[in-house]
Amino acid sequence: MSNNKLPTIKEIAKRLNVSASTVSRALHDHPSIGLVTTMRVRKVAQELGYEANKTAIFFKERKTYTIGVIIPDLSEPFFSAALTGVEDAAEASNYNVIIGQSLNSFEREKKIVENMKDHRVDGMLVSLTKETSTYEHFDNLKRYNIPVVFFDRVPSRKDINYVACNLVSGMLQAITKLVAMGHKRIGLINGPAKLAATLQRLEIYIKCLKENDLPVDQDMIVSTTLAKADNLKAINKLLSLEQPPTAAIVFNDYVLLDCISAVKTTGLVVNKDISFISFANLPIWEYMDSAPLASIEQFAYKQSSMAAEFLFKLIKNAADPDSTNMPLLQHIIDSEMVEYSMPKQIL
Amino acid sequence: MSNNKLPTIKEIAKRLNVSASTVSRALHDHPSIGLVTTMRVRKVAQELGYEANKTAIFFKERKTYTIGVIIPDLSEPFFSAALTGVEDAAEASNYNVIIGQSLNSFEREKKIVENMKDHRVDGMLVSLTKETSTYEHFDNLKRYNIPVVFFDRVPSRKDINYVACNLVSGMLQAITKLVAMGHKRIGLINGPAKLAATLQRLEIYIKCLKENDLPVDQDMIVSTTLAKADNLKAINKLLSLEQPPTAAIVFNDYVLLDCISAVKTTGLVVNKDISFISFANLPIWEYMDSAPLASIEQFAYKQSSMAAEFLFKLIKNAADPDSTNMPLLQHIIDSEMVEYSMPKQIL
């Protein structure tokens, strides 16, 4: 253990019989310091292996050069991609990233916010819990001048900074494509009613059907709690209709995985008897036999890195003494339909 | 913008005409402070919404209550699971986690280490780059009393703290199982020669074949650069042998995905004409038609959370004034073969 304390500016000062301020200035090439002194200081600094203690500087500056990211669940590829987006943006701005997984628990989310506040992050990026419907824990941060930018799962409020994704564009492409392929009966396997996303998907689904002059048939709209057993029940309900749909929009990829299993169990063939299109997109679909026809790409990386840019803008603006009041930073990215190359069952 | 500065201990002191130390003590229920004073202090603190500025405390304590995690690539489910393991362990110890992805670049790894050192993390958890073969950048941390624990991808050195996974146990189970199923020709699709993991897998493969009294046939050992085209070439080489293997051990799941594609292209059937077993394990195999027979589970979460425990032990020990010199903390977890339920092609 090299328990010898790290050299400080004072240590150097003492060795040279100069003041700490002189050392500090010398090390910063302050013009007022004589060349000789500067050289002597540098030499000793070098010898001692001196390096400025940034934590002291940060403390003085009242900054941490760290931002916090709160996401629901890293095991979802969507969010790990998002985290990478944040990290890349942060690196470019010389910021560090501390991370917290809310695991879709509102209580955890609150706790993480609190903890990050205690650590005085310079800002926060947040993708909300499914449970979150109140936002005081974020409002509190104003007091600490900690700006927040939300992404993807954003509050239903207008007075916030956010980057989100518009699902309509991708869905419209998807349904239009299905129609072009001849599909007339397109079902919807939706999520639990209490989720905002569920209502949203329903509305979009209906809107896009209408745009394609298709009728909305309530029998073809089913929902699931997202539990596996329930996913199976939902798809089976569709399949057992007198006139089952020939295609279905699915709440997300995890639900879809179960749907595909169920279809196979009945002996039907995915992409022949029934085609799927789902939200989000697992990176491995392209390797799978029964991949959906397409996914609605929601650009995790793009959303999160843009949110990070926003955040750094806010941070800089707050630091600027003659900053004018910043307008809200808000952006919506259009989703896009991404087709998978040649679902194998069709070949 | 609530630009009014946050209340400090001084502010409270001023209001009450007492000293800052009194306030500090009162807020900590110091026994020497009179009840009345304590109450008055608390009241004002309450009114002002005072909260201790932890960054100041941390600075004084010369601690950050933050650890750094360096991993190659979050898009690999293995590492995002590992990160979750760290986060869970950290939460239990009231620590924060800052994250850095080396993206398998040695230069990036060095830079991240440097940056985390500047931020004075209390310790680091590291899973090395494929490129890393020198360790000065970690040795430097001793100077700053920043302990390091490696996990999964650990240095080839004995004087370090680490948690790793022993591949032999799982591989032995796997090959034994293949043999029990009647397989006599078991190939190996290995990685690039420059990776330590490649040599390791080769040795284990040979060892396990021998344990099962099977001959080692050089023709059945192929390798790939991990690039897609190369993966295809490797599997095709095996398939085009006069006597192709009936089973193969594959370097990792990503290589295997390509192998499966290739097998299908030739019209052969996975799990009938050829079976696979691979290292690591993608969370979605169980949903796939042509899943490998089994994966060698390497316990990302367990490794990383145990590494985190080690780290906290080291941190505590270093903080303890009368700490005896800590012995190295090292642990090896046995890998295990994990079978997938009923590969569908066989049903």
Added chain:
DNA sequence: TTGTAAGCGTTATCAC
């Protein structure tokens, strides 16, 4: 029971 002062490492302000 309370106040004073020093200290964590650095920098900015003012004085000489």
Added chain:
DNA sequence: GTGATAACGCTTACAA
């Protein structure tokens, strides 16, 4: 050109 001092917010001997 360089030095002293204060300040960031807090804790803790040591005094009183």
